[in-house]
Amino acid sequence: MLHNVPHAFMHKGSKVSDEAAALAAMNMPGPLLMVRQVHSGHVVFAADAASHDRDVTADALVTDRPGIAIGIVTADCAPVLLADGEAGVVAAAHAGWRGAQGGIIGNTVECMVRAGARAHRIRAAIGPCIAQPSYEVGEDLKRHFTPGDAALFAPGQDGRWHFDLPGYVLQRLKDAGVGKSEVLAIDTYRHPGRFHSFRLATHRGLATGGRQISIIAVPAP
Secondary structure, X not given: OOOOOOEEEOOOOOOOOHHHHHHHXXXXXXXXXXXXXXXXXXXXXXXXXXXXXXXXXXXXEEEOOOOOXXXXXXXXXXXXXXXXXXXXXXXXXXXXXXXXXXXXXXXXXXXXXXXXXXXXXXXXXXXXXXXXXXXXXXXXXXXXXXXXXXXXXXXXXXXXEEEOHHHHHHHHHHHOOOOEEEEOOOEHHHOOOOOOOHHHXXXXXXXXXXXXXXXXXXXXX
């Protein structure tokens, strides 16, 4: 999907740090710019490493600078990598249901357009995240959505529902005018040997701090 654009959806189990492994997978020396994620709709533009504060609060980064990798971390939420290869503008977004509903996808696309991208040229890939059969939710979460989102909820047992997070993010990408999007369709909950899953760790009473990195960079000229 993101042909000729350096990018990687990492999994757990690297023998070196996740950041170093991600950069090595892209054959990049760094730097890797990241943010402190809070399930918001806030996007930051990464102009250069010197001006970027890693403690900034946001849930997406955009850059048009070759040689800078940008990344986000997830453990069931959807990692979304976007690129307009012609304009040389890329983005990495962290999209849980709150962030997606709060505008993180549309805001990311708007930031890319301000940097010179065209929405219809943007290609997006939704990486490993929790899939609908694994994402059981209650009526309290469903009430946050409109009747137009009803198709995203499949009935479960005892009045509960199964929410289609990647489907919701895909719809937000379409609403933002993104030209083409792809869902990798890898369920983090169902593959504990490969991916961190916050929900699975919670269900098993394990530590929930594990995350995998997804990164992207503007191709070198």
